[in-house]
Amino acid sequence: MLEVAGLSAWYGQAQALKKVAFRVDDGELITLVGRNGAGKTTTLRCLVGLHREMEGRIVLGGEEISGWSPERRARAGLGFVPDDRGIYATLTVDENLTLPPQVGPTAWPLDRIYATFPVLRERRRASGAKLSGGEQQILSIARALRMGARILLLDEPTEGLAPVLVQQLREMLLDAKREGLTALLVEQNLRFATAVADRHYLLAQGEIVETLDNAAVAVRERELLRHLGV
Amino acid sequence: MPPFTTRRTIRSPILARTDGFAVETRGVTKEFAGFRAVNGVDLRLEAGRVHALVGPNGAGKTSLFNLLTGFLKPTSGEVLIFGRDATHLRADEIANLGVARSFQITSLFEQLSALEHVLLALQSATDLGLRFWSSEGALRRFVPRGRELLGEVGLEGAADRLASDLPYGQKRALELAIALAREPRLLLLDEPTSGMGLEDVGRTIALIRQVAGGRTVLLVEHNMGVVAEVAQRVVVMQQGRVIADGPYEAVRHDPAVIAAYLGQVDA
Amino acid sequence: MSGRYPRIAMVVGSAVVALVLPRVIYSVLALDILLWALFAMSVDLLVGYVGLLSFGHAAFWGGAAYVAALLARDLRLAFPLAALAGVLAAMALAVPVGYLSIRRRGIYFAMVTLAFAQMLFYLVNELRGVTGGENGVQGVPRLLWGVSVTRPGDFYYAALPLVLLGYLAVYRVTRSPFGHVLAAIRDNEARAQALGYPTPRYKLVAFVLSAGIAGLAGSLYAIGHGFASLDLLHWTTSGTVVLMVVLGGTGTLWGSLVGAAIVLFLRDQLSSVTEASDAVTGAILIAIVLGFRRGLWRSLAALPARAVRRLART
Amino acid sequence: MRRGPRRTSMDLGYATLQVFNGLVNGAFYALLSLGLAVIFGMLRVVNFAHGAFYMLGAFAAYLLQLELGIGFWPALVLAPAAVALVGIAVERLLLRRLYGLDPLYGFLLTFGLTLLIQDGMRVRFGLQGQPYATPTELGGSLSLGAIAYPAYRLFVIAFSLAVCVAVWYAIERTRLGMVVRASIERRDLTRAFGISVDRWVTGTFAFGIALAGLAGVLAAPMRNVSPTMGAEPVILTFAVVVIGGMGSIAGAVVAGFAVGVLASLGAIVNPALENILVFALMAVVLLVRPAGLFGSLEAR
Amino acid sequence: GGGTGGGGASAGPIKLTDGKLVLAVINDQSAVYAELSGKNAVEAVKMAVEDFKAKYGENVFGGTVDVITADHQNKPDLASSKAQEFYERSNADVIFDVPTSSAALAIAKVANDEKRLYINITAATTDLTGPQCNKYTFHYAYDTYMLAAGTGVWVTQNVGKSWYIIYPNYAFGQDMEKSFRNAITKTGGTIVASDGSPFPNQTGDFSNLLVKAGSLKPQVLGAMQAGGDLVNVVKQYNQFKLKDQNIQLAIGLLFDTDITALGSDAYAGVVYTTPWVWNMDDQARTFADKFLKRTNIRPTFAHAGNYSAAWQYMDAIRRAGTDDPDAVVKQLEGYKFNDFFIRNGYIRPEDHWVQHDALLAQVKPASDVKEKFDYSKVLGTLKAEQVSRPLSETGCQMPK
Numbered sequence A: 001m002l003e004v005a006g007l008s009a010w011y012g013q014a015q016a017l018k019k020v021a022f023r024v025d026d027g028e029l030i031t032l033v034g035r036n037g038a039g040k041t042t043t044l045r046c047l048v049g050l051h052r053e054m055e056g057r058i059v060l061g062g063e064e065i066s067g068w069s070p071e072r073r074a075r076a077g078l079g080f081v082p083d084d085r086g087i088y089a090t091l092t093v094d095e096n097l098t099l100p101p102q103v104g105p106t107a108w109p110l111d112r113i114y115a116t117f118p119v120l121r122e123r124r125r126a127s128g129a130k131l132s133g134g135e136q137q138i139l140s141i142a143r144a145l146r147m148g149a150r151i152l153l154l155d156e157p158t159e160g161l162a163p164v165l166v167q168q169l170r171e172m173l174l175d176a177k178r179e180g181l182t183a184l185l186v187e188q189n190l191r192f193a194t195a196v197a198d199r200h201y202l203l204a205q206g207e208i209v210e211t212l213d214n215a216a217v218a219v220r221e222r223e224l225l226r227h228l229g230v
Numbered sequence B: 001m002p003p004f005t006t007r008r009t010i011r012s013p014i015l016a017r018t019d020g021f022a023v024e025t026r027g028v029t030k031e032f033a034g035f036r037a038v039n040g041v042d043l044r045l046e047a048g049r050v051h052a053l054v055g056p057n058g059a060g061k062t063s064l065f066n067l068l069t070g071f072l073k074p075t076s077g078e079v080l081i082f083g084r085d086a087t088h089l090r091a092d093e094i095a096n097l098g099v100a101r102s103f104q105i106t107s108l109f110e111q112l113s114a115l116e117h118v119l120l121a122l123q124s125a126t127d128l129g130l131r132f133w134s135s136e137g138a139l140r141r142f143v144p145r146g147r148e149l150l151g152e153v154g155l156e157g158a159a160d161r162l163a164s165d166l167p168y169g170q171k172r173a174l175e176l177a178i179a180l181a182r183e184p185r186l187l188l189l190d191e192p193t194s195g196m197g198l199e200d201v202g203r204t205i206a207l208i209r210q211v212a213g214g215r216t217v218l219l220v221e222h223n224m225g226v227v228a229e230v231a232q233r234v235v236v237m238q239q240g241r242v243i244a245d246g247p248y249e250a251v252r253h254d255p256a257v258i259a260a261y262l263g264q265v266d267a
Numbered sequence C: 001m002s003g004r005y006p007r008i009a010m011v012v013g014s015a016v017v018a019l020v021l022p023r024v025i026y027s028v029l030a031l032d033i034l035l036w037a038l039f040a041m042s043v044d045l046l047v048g049y050v051g052l053l054s055f056g057h058a059a060f061w062g063g064a065a066y067v068a069a070l071l072a073r074d075l076r077l078a079f080p081l082a083a084l085a086g087v088l089a090a091m092a093l094a095v096p097v098g099y100l101s102i103r104r105r106g107i108y109f110a111m112v113t114l115a116f117a118q119m120l121f122y123l124v125n126e127l128r129g130v131t132g133g134e135n136g137v138q139g140v141p142r143l144l145w146g147v148s149v150t151r152p153g154d155f156y157y158a159a160l161p162l163v164l165l166g167y168l169a170v171y172r173v174t175r176s177p178f179g180h181v182l183a184a185i186r187d188n189e190a191r192a193q194a195l196g197y198p199t200p201r202y203k204l205v206a207f208v209l210s211a212g213i214a215g216l217a218g219s220l221y222a223i224g225h226g227f228a229s230l231d232l233l234h235w236t237t238s239g240t241v242v243l244m245v246v247l248g249g250t251g252t253l254w255g256s257l258v259g260a261a262i263v264l265f266l267r268d269q270l271s272s273v274t275e276a277s278d279a280v281t282g283a284i285l286i287a288i289v290l291g292f293r294r295g296l297w298r299s300l301a302a303l304p305a306r307a308v309r310r311l312a313r314t
Numbered sequence D: 001m002r003r004g005p006r007r008t009s010m011d012l013g014y015a016t017l018q019v020f021n022g023l024v025n026g027a028f029y030a031l032l033s034l035g036l037a038v039i040f041g042m043l044r045v046v047n048f049a050h051g052a053f054y055m056l057g058a059f060a061a062y063l064l065q066l067e068l069g070i071g072f073w074p075a076l077v078l079a080p081a082a083v084a085l086v087g088i089a090v091e092r093l094l095l096r097r098l099y100g101l102d103p104l105y106g107f108l109l110t111f112g113l114t115l116l117i118q119d120g121m122r123v124r125f126g127l128q129g130q131p132y133a134t135p136t137e138l139g140g141s142l143s144l145g146a147i148a149y150p151a152y153r154l155f156v157i158a159f160s161l162a163v164c165v166a167v168w169y170a171i172e173r174t175r176l177g178m179v180v181r182a183s184i185e186r187r188d189l190t191r192a193f194g195i196s197v198d199r200w201v202t203g204t205f206a207f208g209i210a211l212a213g214l215a216g217v218l219a220a221p222m223r224n225v226s227p228t229m230g231a232e233p234v235i236l237t238f239a240v241v242v243i244g245g246m247g248s249i250a251g252a253v254v255a256g257f258a259v260g261v262l263a264s265l266g267a268i269v270n271p272a273l274e275n276i277l278v279f280a281l282m283a284v285v286l287l288v289r290p291a292g293l294f295g296s297l298e299a300r
Numbered sequence E: 001g002g003g004t005g006g007g008g009a010s011a012g013p014i015k016l017t018d019g020k021l022v023l024a025v026i027n028d029q030s031a032v033y034a035e036l037s038g039k040n041a042v043e044a045v046k047m048a049v050e051d052f053k054a055k056y057g058e059n060v061f062g063g064t065v066d067v068i069t070a071d072h073q074n075k076p077d078l079a080s081s082k083a084q085e086f087y088e089r090s091n092a093d094v095i096f097d098v099p100t101s102s103a104a105l106a107i108a109k110v111a112n113d114e115k116r117l118y119i120n121i122t123a124a125t126t127d128l129t130g131p132q133c134n135k136y137t138f139h140y141a142y143d144t145y146m147l148a149a150g151t152g153v154w155v156t157q158n159v160g161k162s163w164y165i166i167y168p169n170y171a172f173g174q175d176m177e178k179s180f181r182n183a184i185t186k187t188g189g190t191i192v193a194s195d196g197s198p199f200p201n202q203t204g205d206f207s208n209l210l211v212k213a214g215s216l217k218p219q220v221l222g223a224m225q226a227g228g229d230l231v232n233v234v235k236q237y238n239q240f241k242l243k244d245q246n247i248q249l250a251i252g253l254l255f256d257t258d259i260t261a262l263g264s265d266a267y268a269g270v271v272y273t274t275p276w277v278w279n280m281d282d283q284a285r286t287f288a289d290k291f292l293k294r295t296n297i298r299p300t301f302a303h304a305g306n307y308s309a310a311w312q313y314m315d316a317i318r319r320a321g322t323d324d325p326d327a328v329v330k331q332l333e334g335y336k337f338n339d340f341f342i343r344n345g346y347i348r349p350e351d352h353w354v355q356h357d358a359l360l361a362q363v364k365p366a367s368d369v370k371e372k373f374d375y376s377k378v379l380g381t382l383k384a385e386q387v388s389r390p391l392s393e394t395g396c397q398m399p400k
Ligand SMILES: Nc1ncnc2c1ncn2[C@@H]1O[C@H](COP(=O)(O)OP(=O)(O)OP(=O)(O)O)[C@@H](O)[C@H]1O
Pocket: A011, A014, A016, A034, A035, A036, A037, A038, A039, A040, A041, A042, A043, A083, B168
């Protein structure tokens, strides 16, 4: 489904990514883990076309898309949940949800979204600026689901969410995976990552240093936590 | 609004002393265009203790914070800070009662250096601010204390860097330093560890512990690990109301809290 | 600035430049440059240090000019006293205008100040019994305690101490504890408030101070030219001074001087070269906004550093 | 002011006519501030050059007449379209580079643009007025009970009201407004959601500009067609927009007509009031409702 | 063209104080008055210099003659600093033109301070020869008194006695209102009402005054506006169909450029006063043809006035034998002369008003217009004394 090879990125002189390579197969849920500043967000921004100082190959469903404009990539099926949530302050919740075009058959209808996230239904006429931090996070995720993307790119979706919602999100992702969802997830929360994902790429200082499966994570949890922390 | 006496119902045995409240709210309510974000909250923060405010997203925690610090005006109800009626005070007036806060979304002065941030905070306790005729040399006397504060939060090396250049974790630390610089008697922290890596979270926990001595602290947190470690009392909100209030261990097993906030297991 | 010596050298250097300027360029133009620069600094005090773009500063420059001109003419006040009265008048005017305007910021602030200045423009025009309407206040003498400083060259030197005092005032305000708070408000007002700073009061004080500085410049301008006219109050005047600030670079007081010098010099020269001097001014402004947002002063000041870096790389 | 002895007998008819005059002026305020509001509400650009585009609209009508013999009715469509083309060029070549920066830069850029356009037109056409006739169909007067009023002016009132309502509907009730607001707020991100931001934004700017051009065409038969005709109205329009609440479509329209009528009624007392009243009203609104009549402070 | 004035001492070689003669023209070259005087007024002065040299010899002054110019954009402050600069830095001997009364008054003051000449042509205010008169300032061509004495009187006698006056509320307009009020009441007319319109007029809208005119029903609507304001008034006068209600339009100051802006039908029948019309007679037309060749337009009276004033100034130097300002003033004072522009000219020493005959003209309907710029028909001549303010009314105390 998604294949990345030799992806390097820069901020001016500073290199943020060094020849990153990974793949996400159909129906897979993959995480990118790593400590602050490792380059996780940068990777996602390169994928959706928001970061231009980059080189490397990005292949989506067999097509090389690295030269495409962001809007074309989105219509080709990339759904994005940015780390700053990307909520439109001047649009209402409803508008935030209906703004992006529906690009795939798996697009969630509004009813399903509101049924899943009752918090949003209550605030559907409120403008994005007025939502609480967590509500914005939920809205951002819901918006990506509504697009019906072929592959979801989620940047720290559990950030600022109440524990109960984190659980709900986990259930939801697992459900969606059963329905065939493909996703690339950036997470600092290892527990969450292992609960939902099949494989993990460990990113450090702009390089992929390891690929792990859930079993390996369980075995080496202490070591990994230290790695992520220090 | 319920009559005065009923509002004094005491929920927690710790609160038996009525004279020692750092913060007391009476039926505080905030409506946004018909939507009640905070709904008749009676909150009492006992002086000198660390309190955590938790609750599902949109429960009204940040709104309550803003009500306490003068960034929002209550639709009804009263806010008392250190026994003074603060309901109608402006944000800066409340700050000058000895209240410092941090923001849920990092909020710094992009073009000032870390040291300048702390100096600004130190200076705010004096009447220097409006002196447009005196030289900036007058600020020099704050520098030693400023560096000391930066050291306390682990920013000694970053004194001269612009806030906009600091990594996220250091930004949050700087926020803490500014809050501390004001020697507040009441410290309000909105999600101080959000977005931090494990290392920074650990450091922040230690720091909160350290500064809590003798101060009243109220922090909003979704990270239960942090809450468990630092909070002596936990207040749980849901849909604008307080649904539970007590020590962490007690609240943690409250079925209402589990249903509304914690969920079945750990997290 | 790195050390103490460069700063002293800079001050001495500029004093020398100020003294010999009228020998190099026409003295009226020289004084105009210094006064517009002071005016521009007053605007920069708000734009660069508080983050408030006033598009109505003509009100203070022109308002003070009228007051000073009327007092100098009708009461035959010595010009420093007339200028002082102008300053006070501008500051008094700034209190209500500022009180209302600082409730908004960003682009709203710009529009609100613009509208207030236009209101003053029409008001002064209507009060023609006092202000002379379109004719303005004419025949203003340049008095200095009995002596009349008739020649423009003489007036340049007579006014210079006051102008320098104005520069000094701006410099001091921006580098005072107060100035630091202003910078904080510019960056993040809510945060400054949470630190206990009553930000509206700070903004109002800055606004009033800025108006006073603009008033000083305007008063001297009116007396120097021998009269005050409606044009001093028109929105194009506010626009011109903003152009100077942006051209020179906001938040750099030197930039205001550079901006004022360039605009006035261009205007002086262009009027004989091309028919469309306004169009040229407009094109320059567009180019600055698109290409040199940091302003000429910063771009120029950055040149040596950039050259060094380039050398280092090769 | 000197008053004639016969004033009292004529007051009622006079006042009624003044209300109509106010509505005509209000129609121009409404169209101009509507364009400003559309552009500001969606692009966060305060278009100082709005008056210049208004002037270009009038000139476009004049030139169509002069060069191609095209009359008022086709010009009502063609001239705004021509002005919109200029708007497209301005957005593509200049404004586009400023999105995401402080809106003050847009303000300054359009200020420079005003000088450029206005002065350029002056060099080309001079400052004297250019002739433009009232369309013959509307040359007469309509009698409204006891009084008569020029048909063309009534047309201006009705037509601009219709345009305002249509625009309001398009922006508040269709997807258009939402998409453009989103595009401006987070330009890049919006592209990453699959929306061709550039086209929408350019279109909106051109549309707002076309409204100014339209006002210009409507003004041509009534007012002096000259390069500076837009210089003063644009400042007044700013005041109207502040009164209505920036970026509020309904606010722009309502405040436009209200200010027009109010100023005209003020002029009965003293013609000089017409200018000052608008700004005084603005001061009052700022005092009691800083966000403007229809604005909200949050969206600053 | 050329001076036909007689008399005056024709001394031998002329001594220039600084070896050269500098004639300056300060006027509006970029704003509302740019068309009616502006750059072409500068051309007129240059023409005068060339013609003068052609007549009296290339080296008549024994030194160079320069014509310099500046744009004052109708701003009195700019005008005064330019004047200061010209007198001081460029050694200008005289300044011509200066439309916009406020700018003219400012320059008069500078001229007096600098003791150099200023000959006003295009500003209308009577203050230049009134309270603010001075030894070095002369007023050529026309003023508000002339316009009122012509139009105000004639219209009151021949069109209607009751007037409603609307005027732009600034120096020029107020001066016009005062002059017209005097002229009309003296002739037995009445002024029903008079209203100042805001100046500058932001919206270009005069409908409130026109609606008021409609309900006041005067016989004459006297419009004192100038330039773009006037065009708006006339446009809206026609739109409100005031003529059909028998309210006739009278215009205080009308230039050909205003007529061009609307076409002459919009003004047809309007009677107005002007010091000069380009096709009034052969002498005028000769100048106008020459001017057309050089500038592609027909001269307005401001252009012709600049030519004539420059010529008369140079002739005064020739007679005085020096360009010393005091000597030149002495030559000008009391001088009687005629040229293609000035008829029955006499420079009053008491207030420096250059008195001369004026014309009463009427705008023709478009069907009668035979060539470009041929808008008006001359109805008659107004005698110089008739259109000059009596000395008793000027209030000028001319310093000696
Ligand atoms: N706008 C920027 N300008 C300069 N450097 C940047 C910028 N954004 C990120 N970087 C740098 O690029 C590197 C990778 O950053 P990135 O945001 O991708 O990290 P991350 O893994 O997402 O971290 P976090 O967990 O904090 O979100 C870091 O070293 C960071 O300092």
